[in-house]
Amino acid sequence: MPWIDACATEDIDAEDLIRWDHGGQTFAIYHSPEGEFFATAGLCTHEQVHLCDGLVMGHLIECPKHNGQFDYRTGEAKRAPVCVNLRTFPVRVEGGRVLVEVA
Amino acid sequence: MAKRNYSPFGPDAKRAVESGLTAAEWYHSEVPRKVMKELMARSDGPAIRDTVILYGSMILLAGIGIALWPSWWSAPFWLAYGVLYGSASDSRWHECGHGTAFRTPWMNTLVYEIASFMIMRNSATWRWSHARHHSETYIVGRDPEIAVMRPPELAKLFLNFFGILDVIRFFPTLIRNALSGPTAAEKTFVPQSEWGKVQRVAIIHLSIYAATLGLALWLGSILPLMVIGLPRMYGAWHHVMTGLLQHGGLADNVVDHRLNSRTVYMNPISRFIYWNMNYHVEHHMFPMVPYHALPRLHEVIKDDLPPPNRSIAEAFAEMWPAIRRQVVNEDYFIKRDLPPTARPYREDFHQYVPGMMRPAAAE
Numbered sequence: 001m002p003w004i005d006a007c008a009t010e011d012i013d014a015e016d017l018i019r020w021d022h023g024g025q026t027f028a029i030y031h032s033p034e035g036e037f038f039a040t041a042g043l044c045t046h047e048q049v050h051l052c053d054g055l056v057m058g059h060l061i062e063c064p065k066h067n068g069q070f071d072y073r074t075g076e077a078k079r080a081p082v083c084v085n086l087r088t089f090p091v092r093v094e095g096g097r098v099l100v101e102v103a
Numbered sequence: 104m105a106k107r108n109y110s111p112f113g114p115d116a117k118r119a120v121e122s123g124l125t126a127a128e129w130y131h132s133e134v135p136r137k138v139m140k141e142l143m144a145r146s147d148g149p150a151i152r153d154t155v156i157l158y159g160s161m162i163l164l165a166g167i168g169i170a171l172w173p174s175w176w177s178a179p180f181w182l183a184y185g186v187l188y189g190s191a192s193d194s195r196w197h198e199c200g201h202g203t204a205f206r207t208p209w210m211n212t213l214v215y216e217i218a219s220f221m222i223m224r225n226s227a228t229w230r231w232s233h234a235r236h237h238s239e240t241y242i243v244g245r246d247p248e249i250a251v252m253r254p255p256e257l258a259k260l261f262l263n264f265f266g267i268l269d270v271i272r273f274f275p276t277l278i279r280n281a282l283s284g285p286t287a288a289e290k291t292f293v294p295q296s297e298w299g300k301v302q303r304v305a306i307i308h309l310s311i312y313a314a315t316l317g318l319a320l321w322l323g324s325i326l327p328l329m330v331i332g333l334p335r336m337y338g339a340w341h342h343v344m345t346g347l348l349q350h351g352g353l354a355d356n357v358v359d360h361r362l363n364s365r366t367v368y369m370n371p372i373s374r375f376i377y378w379n380m381n382y383h384v385e386h387h388m389f390p391m392v393p394y395h396a397l398p399r400l401h402e403v404i405k406d407d408l409p410p411p412n413r414s415i416a417e418a419f420a421e422m423w424p425a426i427r428r429q430v431v432n433e434d435y436f437i438k439r440d441l442p443p444t445a446r447p448y449r450e451d452f453h454q455y456v457p458g459m460m461r462p463a464a465a466e
Binding site: 046047055057062065080 | 139145208230231234237294296297390391
């Protein structure tokens, strides 16, 4: 699977996320409080709302529409109304750039 | 236009899906990401303070009511207790259901379960109905929480100031949920994985009511029911009053909360009971902002919203004639002017919605 250059590490504040679109897909890229980076599918599994306007709290992303929560490290659905896990994508950081392995 | 059909299985629901209305993107005011992050930030402090005041006051008022019972001198204490039980529980149910009131999840869950019991809502069912209310606010046939259906039935609205219809509807559903899980209509918005929980919650609620009724019969007094159950009726008026103002007289089948929701400035006591849900346009536009940050959010986006009503009385003076007019013309709604600083209503959002956004209906 190809590793795609998504953004610079400095593009995302700590404990926040950005939207990234590539190849007809939309993703969310996260910067954890510990300085790690993660990537998930961009749309909430409940009602297809983009997570980029949501709130990152620790390792949780809260959907801006219905307050459902996922652990963005694993994609696990943590709070109703989300029941279906979020897809995650491998991420690595090289030379200040965030690379995402897009399936 | 044909009469509205509010059934989730009816033609309006079908048309809303087929027209794309249910999948449409809703309007929201622009707020810089940095500001929004500050507004969304969670904390336990304000909700712990308010919850201690609320439950402390309820214990005190009920205690005095019981001590003075059966004297009429107990009546003012019951009336105050009833509003906290039968109305403040509505806003606690609401905010804790969103998970925004407290930062700590178990605190939201605990207060949500207590409030759901007091307001007579199945905590498992209503979490999902409210999610739908936010996805498809006042879309006919799709939103299960439309308080004023058109044409409005004024007698029903009046009866609900005393919780009469809510309570009459609640107990048969509670028994049915306890025996066999969610109803067919509830299954349209509650996922199957949650059906067992609906039944378990119903059994718990039913058991508490049965125990309270049993105690009342054993004592030969309605006193236990004055503490549990009846305050949902004699204290309901405040949450019905504020609840009607949320969307009453405004548009349905639109995708801009400035057209279907109302912000009203209220006195501090009502704001405590209502937990700032008087900022209702703001809440619907940005439901992840906690109740205690809504006044700040209002300051940020108010130039993009219709001017708020300045009091409960002023809001009723706007809403009530519109509701009465809807009795004979159910397409009528109030379309409020936006300030010059606001982005205009997007007519193209709504032109495909049958009967909506016509000047004749708006005026």
